Structures are given as structure tokens and as C-alpha cells.
Amino acid sequence: MSTTPAAYVHEVFPAAVLEDGAPEPRTEAWMQTVNQGFNSEAPTAEAARRRAAWLVEEGAVLRAVHPVEGREGVDGLGRPVATFVRTEGTVNLGGAELVPARMYTSVTVRPAHRRRGILRTMMEAELQAAVDAGFPLAVLTVTEGSIYQRFGFGTAVRSRSVTVDTGPRFALHRQPSGRVESVDAAWLEPRVGELFERFHARTVGSVTRRAGWSRYFTEADGETRARGVRAAVHLDDDGTIDGFVAYTAKGEFEARELQVHELVAGSDDAYRGLWQHLAAIDLAATATLEAAPLNGPLQYALVDQRVVRTTEVYDDLWARVLDPVAVLRSRGYGPLARAAGLELRLGVRDALGHAAGVFAVRPHADGVEASRVDDGAQLELDVSDLGALLFGNAATTLAAAGRIDEVEPGAIALADGLFAVPGGAYFQSHF
Ligand SMILES: CC(C)(COP(=O)(O)OP(=O)(O)OC[C@H]1O[C@@H](n2cnc3c(N)ncnc32)[C@H](O)[C@@H]1OP(=O)(O)O)[C@@H](O)C(=O)NCCC(=O)NCCS
Numbered sequence: 001m002s003t004t005p006a007a008y009v010h011e012v013f014p015a016a017v018l019e020d021g022a023p024e025p026r027t028e029a030w031m032q033t034v035n036q037g038f039n040s041e042a043p044t045a046e047a048a049r050r051r052a053a054w055l056v057e058e059g060a061v062l063r064a065v066h067p068v069e070g071r072e073g074v075d076g077l078g079r080p081v082a083t084f085v086r087t088e089g090t091v092n093l094g095g096a097e098l099v100p101a102r103m104y105t106s107v108t109v110r111p112a113h114r115r116r117g118i119l120r121t122m123m124e125a126e127l128q129a130a131v132d133a134g135f136p137l138a139v140l141t142v143t144e145g146s147i148y149q150r151f152g153f154g155t156a157v158r159s160r161s162v163t164v165d166t167g168p169r170f171a172l173h174r175q176p177s178g179r180v181e182s183v184d185a186a187w188l189e190p191r192v193g194e195l196f197e198r199f200h201a202r203t204v205g206s207v208t209r210r211a212g213w214s215r216y217f218t219e220a221d222g223e224t225r226a227r228g229v230r231a232a233v234h235l236d237d238d239g240t241i242d243g244f245v246a247y248t249a250k251g252e253f254e255a256r257e258l259q260v261h262e263l264v265a266g267s268d269d270a271y272r273g274l275w276q277h278l279a280a281i282d283l284a285a286t287a288t289l290e291a292a293p294l295n296g297p298l299q300y301a302l303v304d305q306r307v308v309r310t311t312e313v314y315d316d317l318w319a320r321v322l323d324p325v326a327v328l329r330s331r332g333y334g335p336l337a338r339a340a341g342l343e344l345r346l347g348v349r350d351a352l353g354h355a356a357g358v359f360a361v362r363p364h365a366d367g368v369e370a371s372r373v374d375d376g377a378q379l380e381l382d383v384s385d386l387g388a389l390l391f392g393n394a395a396t397t398l399a400a401a402g403r404i405d406e407v408e409p410g411a412i413a414l415a416d417g418l419f420a421v422p423g424g425a426y427f428q429s430h431f
Contacts, residue, residue, distance in 0.1 A: 005121040008081070008113075009071075011064045015055035015085075023052035029079045030064045037083065037108025047219060054212030058087045063126070065109075065118055082109040084122045086130075089208025091137060091319070092200060093390060094332025094421065095368075101137040101319075102130040103207065105431050123151045124352065127322065131354055136326035139207055139319050141430050148318055152350055154387035156319035157205045157427040161312040162292045166258065170279035171303040176269040178236045180277040185229040188244055189217045195233075195244055196429070198266030204332070205391055205425025207317060213429055216246065216261040229261070232277050234270035243270030245277065249284060258287040264428070272301050291316065293426040317427040319387035324348060324359045328370035331390060333363035337418050341365070344414050347377025347407070348386055355383040363418065378411035379404055392421025 016024040022045070023031060031051065035042055043051065055062070064080035072078045085106040090098035104126060109118045130138050139156070142148055164170070192214050200206045217229055234243040243265040249256040258278055265271035275298055278287045292298070294313065299305035321327055324346070343362040350356040358377045362369045379395070381404045389395060395415035398404045406412045 005117045007068055007116075008065050008118060008121075009068055010122070010125065011066065011080075013062055013064075015052060015060040015062055017049070017052045017056055021049045021053065023048055026064065027052055027055065027062065029077070030062045030083055032077075033064070033080045033083050033110070034106045034108055037106075037110070050215075050218070051212065054210070055085070058211040061086050063122055065113075065122065067113070081113040082118045082122065083107070084126060086126055087210060088135075089139075089210075090200075091139060091208075092202075092204050092206045093327065093330065094204040095330045096332070097330055098200070099137055099327060099330050100135055101139050101207070102126070102133075102135045103210070103431060104138060104140040107140075119147075120151075127151065127320070127352060127354065131322050134323075136323035136330070137319060137321060139317060141316060142318060145315060148320075149384045150351070151320065152352055152355070152383040152387070153318040153320040154382075154384035155315040155317075155393070156387055156391035157317040157425045158294050158313060159291045159316040159427065159430075160294050160310050160314070161290045162288065162298075163309045163311055164275070164278070164287045164289070164298070165307045165309070166279040166281065166284055166287050169304050169307050170276075172272060172276055172301050173303060174272075174301070176234075176271075176273040176276065178234055178242075178269050178273055180232050180234050180273050182230070182232045183244075185217055185231045185246065188231040188233065188246065189214060191241070192244060192246075192262070192264070195241065195266065196264055198242060199264045199428075202266065203426050204421045205317065205427045207427055207429055207431070209429040210431045213431070214246070214262065216248075232274065234265070234267075234273045234277075236267065236269065242266035243274055245274045247278065247287070249281075254283055255285040256283055258284050260287055260289040262428070263289060268297065271297065275301075291428045291430055293424060295424050296426065297423075316430060317391070319391060321348075321355045321383055321386050321390070324355045324357070324383075324386065325370050325372060327390060328359060328361040329368050331368070333368065333418060334420060334422070337420075338363045338365055340417075342414060342418070344411065344418055345373060345376050345378045346386065346415075347380040348383050349380070350383040355386065361418070378406075378408035379415060380407055381405070389415060389419045391425040392419060395419065 063084040065082035231246045245263045247260045299308045341364040
């Protein structure tokens, strides 16, 4: 058999279910290959239905790759040898409107078919499809850090995992307003999507939450109904719910560890209040959260900031600019940058061509002007680093790392001023 991509056929189709709710055969075969690719246990029939329903709900478009010869495979089941899925969502870049984005995940290639260019063929086709559909941005999360930069993706948001000592050392400088009440997890479950929207609208770096994101309410290990998920909500002074936390208590009875599945705050008081609630839970020693902001307000809110221990820092969200003019125009800029009315011209390299060129951006008091210009780049950078800059990664840092070249003196400082995200971008809907 030939080892070139031409030896493979790509099928692109919307996820679908049968009348009885079971995944339709092509969707089912695709799901099986994804499970295998991530070494996950095969789901029960019930879990497979639920997952297929989520894919349908979010309008997921699946890509399944089959060999032209021997399509049925040795086992005769005809499962694809490679998978990819796209959904559509929005990204908060601090502007007046959320920015539409294609979201990619479930990227797998079976071991026997690797390094033959299947991923490259899938990715190039998907990026072209996103451009054709008018998406200015594509985003993904990764399991390995060295794969996606070649396709123009840059590290947009870093996150950290934290373990917080919820014992007597936990004390806030100032009491948050409003109050926190415990609620039944089943009551909260249908409300989390709406509460997330509030967080999404106020948080630079946030990305649409995929359907089924809160599967921790219903699944443990993809199987049974998860037991022991506990929940609480924060209510503001008017009694409006503006945040929630969902967690499971694990470990020894007297010193439980609270594993926080999600802490979603639609206000600063909700954020501090929900953490304080976790700390007030008896018989628990710590609370862990996998996706905390890299430099969020929690440690500043504490009398003893060492109560927060970072256990891991990782690249979380990756972004790929497809239309620089559109993203530069729809991105938010701080009041000082707008008042100054300064222009920056960015020379962008893009091996795939989509975002290559010189682009000028000038935020001002009444809006933002962005356009393609002929030349005069003050900075030169790869499209992957434009993705990083847009989410507030400092131009100074990227230049020190040898990634951005300053053509005109002062341009790095200008980029720092324009693209700063005070407090840092935060993304908590890993997909
Ligand atoms: C990662 C994976 C999708 C790559 O698929 P593939 O079809 O073998 O990749 P390709 O042959 O198209 O290679 C595309 C490029 O990526 C590079 N590449 C592929 N896998 C890589 C890896 N693991 N690390 C670094 N580079 C990698 C190739 O060298 C090639 O580079 P080039 O085109 O610039 O010469 C595949 O190995 C896989 O399924 N792994 C397990 C699941 C996984 O990790 N998925 C990623 C989820 S984020």
C-alpha cells in the first residue's frame, strides 16, 4: 500500500444519532477510533448515546479518514484510521463582540498510519474550510506541545493547577459582598451553561464551553452517575445568582480533599465568595483546581498567600489567526492605548499563507482601524506569535525568546502597550 496521503479518503459529515438515540454507524465508528486514540475505556451504550447527543447538540462536524485499500480493516469493522472534529464557538478578546472561532479536537491517527502526512492533510483542509466559512480564528488544546505551531497555532493562554489549604490559614483580607448557599447538584446542572455565559462575557481568553462540558455531574469514568458532586452558588446583594462551584470530596473522612470540577464566577465577589465557601467546609484540608488563572486574584485576596500552592503550569489554549484584519479590528484595547491613538504595523509570516502580510492597527477613542498595508512593518513575527500577542502574552517576552523581531525601535514597547491584558487572559473550558 502506498504511504502517501493520496492512499486515504477523508469523509466529513455531521455527527448524527439514530431514532432510538444511539450514534449512527459512521458517528459510532468515529467515536470508537477517538476512544482508542486517547486510550480511553470504551463507553457503555448509555454513555455513547449521551456523548453522541452532545456532538449533535453542538453541531459537530466529524472528519474520518479511511485507507482506500483495505478500508474494512483486519477486524472487518471499517473504523477510521484517523479522526478530527470541528465545532463553532466564540472567543473573548476583550472587544465589544465575542470573536467567532472554529474549535478543533479529537485529533487522532492510528499508530500504523502515522507520519504519512494524515494530520497535515486534515489540518490544512480544516483551516482552509474555516477560512472559506469566514472564521477569523481557530483554537485548540493539545496533549503534546510540539505539534501545532507548524500549522500556525501559538500558545494563547497558560493555566495552572492549584492546591489551596482550606484549613485555618485560609483568611481573606476583605469579606466579599453577597452570600453563598449550598444547592443540590441536580438543581444546578441545567443552569451552569447560562452562568458560564456571564463569565465568558467578562473574561478575556474565555472560549465557548462545549456541550457536555459538565459531564462530571452525570459521569464518573464515562460510566455511572457520578456520586457525591456537591455544589454551591453565589448570590449578589440583589439575590441574583452570579457564580457557582461544583466539587467532589475525596480521601480520608477527617481530611478530605475537595476536587473542584468548576468554579465559575460572574463577578469578583462571586470569585472570592466561592473560594471562601470551599474553605468553610468542615473536615476538608485542601481544595484542588486544575484550571486556575495563572495570576488570578485569589492569592492577593488572602492574608497568607502561601495558602495557594501551584502544582503545575501548562499551555492550555492555542490560537491560530486566519484573518488578521478581522481579529485586530474586533479585539479590545485599553483606554490608554485608545487615547494615544498610536498605530502599529505588524509583518506576519504564515507558512500556510492565510495570515501572511503587513497589517496596521490603530485603536482610537471611537473604535479601531485595522487594514492590510503594503509594507512598513515595525515588527516581524510568525502567525503563531500573533496568536500569542492577541491574548496578552507580552511582546517583550516573545522578543526576548527570539520569536519577534523589532524592525523599528520602540515597536516592541508599543505592542506591549497595545496588546496588554490586565490581570491576564483566563480560559477554563478546556476541550
Ligand atoms: C499527533 C498525531 C495526530 C500526528 O499525526 P500524523 O498523521 O502522524 O502526523 P503527520 O504525518 O501529518 O505529521 C505532520 C507534522 O507533524 C509532525 N509531528 C507529528 N506528530 C508529532 C509529534 N508527536 N511530535 C512532534 N511533531 C509531530 C510531523 O513531523 C510532521 O511535520 P512536518 O509536516 O512539518 O514535516 C498522531 O501521532 C496521534 O494520533 N497521536 C496520538 C493522539 C494525539 O496525541 N493527538 C493529538 C491531540 S492534541
